[in-house]
Amino acid sequence: MIRALGWVLRRDLLLAFRRRGDVANALVFFVIVVSLFPLGVGPEASQLRNMAPGVLWVAALLACMLSLARLFAPDHQDGTLEQMLLAGEPLVVLVMGKVISHWLVSGLPLVLIAPLLGLQFDLPGDALAVLCVSLLIGTPVLSLIGAVAAALTLGVRGSGVLVALLVLPLYVPVLIFGAGSVGATAAGTGAEAHLLLLGGFLALALVLAPWASAAALRIAME
Amino acid sequence: MIKSERFSWFHFSSPQTFYPLAGTLQPWFAAAATLLCAAGLYLSFFVAPTDAQQGEAYRIIFIHVPAAWMSMFLYLVMGFWSGVGLVLNTRLSSMVATALAPTGALFTFIALWTGALWGKPTWGTWWVWDARLTSELILLFLYIGFMALQAAIDDPRRADKAGAVLALVGVINVPIIYYSVQWWSTLHQGASVSMKSAPSMATTMLIGMLIMALGFWMYSIAAVLARVRCVILERERHTEWVMEEVGGQA
Amino acid sequence: MLEARQLECTRGERRLFRELSFRLGRGQLLRVAGANGSGKTSLLRIMCGLLTPSAGELRWRGRPIRAEREEYSRNLVFIGHLNALKDDLTALENLQVAAALAGMSAEAERMLAGLDRFGVAHCAELPAKVLSQGQRRRVALARLALSPAVPLWILDEPFSALDVGAVLELERLLTAHLASGGMVVLTTHQEVQVVAHAVLRVDLDAHTAALLAA
Secondary structure, eight states, rough: OHHHHHHHHHHHHHHHHHHHHHHHHHHHHHHHHHHHHHHHHOHHHHHHHHHHHHHHHHHHHHHHHHHHHGGGGHOOOOOHHHHHSSSOOOHHHHHHHHHHHHHIIIIHHHHHHHHHHHHHOOOOOHHHHHHHHHHHHHHHHHHHHHHHHHOOOOOTHHHHHHHHHHHHHHHHHHHHHHHHHHHHHHHHHOOOHHHHOOOOOHHHHHHHHHHHHHHHHHHHHH | OOOSSOOOOGGGSSSSHHHHHHHHHHHHHHHHHHHHHHHHIIIIISSSOOBBTTTTTGGHHHHHHHHHHHHHHHHHHHHHHHHHHHHHHHHHHHHHHHHHHHHHHHHHHHHHHHHHHHHHHSSSSSSOOOOOHHHHHHHHHHHHHHHHHHHOOOSSHHHHHHHHHHHHHHHHHHHHHHHHHHHHHHHHHHTTSOTTOOOOOOOOHHHHHHHHHHHHHHHHHHHHHHHHHHHHHHHHTSSSHHHHHTOOOO | EEEEEEEEOOOOOOOEEEEEEEEOOOOOEEEEOOOTTTTTTHHHHHHHHHHOOOOOEEEEEEETTTTHHHHHHHTTTEOOOSSOOOTTBBHHHHHHHHHHHTSSOOHHHHHHHHHHTOGGGTTTTSBBBGHHHHHHHHHHHHHHHHHEEEEEEEEESSTOOOOOOHHHHHHHHHHHHHHHEEEEEEEESSSOHHHHHEEEETTTTEEEEEEOOH
16 A cells, blocks of 8 residues: 555656646746735835735745645546546555645745745745744645545546636635734734644544545545 | 234334325324414413513524424434434335434524524624524534435435445544533633523523423424425335326326 | 346446346356347446445355455456557556556566567567557557456456457467456457357346356
């Protein structure tokens, strides 16, 4: 089982590496969206500082959501997803492999680049650190929940917008506590409670989401 | 399961047998709904005392709160029947879930609308980001997502099952979303601006809301029974009994 | 070994076939025939366990496949219309992933041997997207060369896009597999020269199953 997960992971990472452009696009999207906000609300420093946690988190959320289109759809189109369902390994394991690689390619870069963007919003150092940690814990949750929505909408017309519609309400708790943790740090109150809750969401998502995604994939492939 | 020589509950679990049952029951629920809602409205608008702080405008709460209750309750019921349809592979349960969604969405919409109507005279704005209204807004998105997913999938059985997975994921998330939004709201605004700062409940007010809630519940059952009949006719339109029912018109 | 009982398939609103029953034993070839749209691919997908029939059941060695889907999947190889190749992976890498997911060893030499049987060993280091249709089909079929131990081969139009040499090679492979006690299910529009202990033909147009002596 671990061997199969390893192969799926390796395969997806190799594919992402060979299509670096596609992957970079999501990252660029993140940067652009974040930069739009000061253009929209004005460059006044204290206002930007207040907005920063929310803006950064919403942009990360949207970037993650956009990258969901790469998770299952290409495999569905060329028939490799079908082969995964026939693999004789538990589908849950293979799905987990895909989600991990999706996060490594689409989520982790956001975590790494977020501090730079936070500086644009004049966030203090400790808030930047908490931003990174909150994104580190939160983006896997986004990938996991997103996988369920991506699986449900496989091959459905209008699936791009439909995925957004399905997934964004479910992202709300992660957003609230993710942005909340940074806001709390900037305001001086502690962020432990938020981060612990985010950790709780991650644990719950790890248990439930791969299973729901596998069920949704089987339903979609019927 | 209760099973006598003539009667078994499972008898009604096929669309063909449920259709006439729904037809018979529906008018009774509709009548009950009319009576209860009329009584509730009478209580709320004429009998309940005027509130010292909020004047007459607060009366909208008699519609707002029961509608909000129903919207959440119906989501759970929808999730339940969806889940039953997924696990037991029954068509009728899934059809009931599909029929529940628009009514649930309607109550969510009513809750939002009445919330705005309450907010305007009370706080001067058409919208407040308080915990309940925000949760209702997200619940509306969940309902719309469910309906959109089912509408986008052509194959009815796949639509049923996909909707079921979504509804079940939603059911787990609704409490999480609700408490997250609660927390968010108290943190940012404090308790000053809140639908919860309704006047402390006099007994008449509480009874009024309960009667309205009951009336809405009867209405929901009536509406869902009517809608599920339409869903059954559409889904089973190639079977003999439907063709006879509709008089052979394609 | 593979037994179908009263299979019925309804897609959307069309009933494709009903009350379809057959038995496939070792060394037997099942050929599914029927006009376009008669449900051949659906039947194959039911046999893979990807699609649930609206009625009836499928049994493998006496046990319903629904009960042990993973176990059943390990006993079959499915090659469908789509080649299941990733454009950005080389032929070799594609085959390695397929082998690994099937629980087999992914050693490069074994893969190359498989590719060689279908004459595409020279494509091993080329990404699939630069290969021609025929070459891609052959890379997809190379999996079969690696799977003699897998009892049930389910193939959807395996001969499409193949040239004469590849057709012969595939026929040879199928014959060898059947001779060693394997089973093959396939759909094809062409006449196939495969020697089998028995050739079963399911004609979906007529909903009949007839056993034809080889």
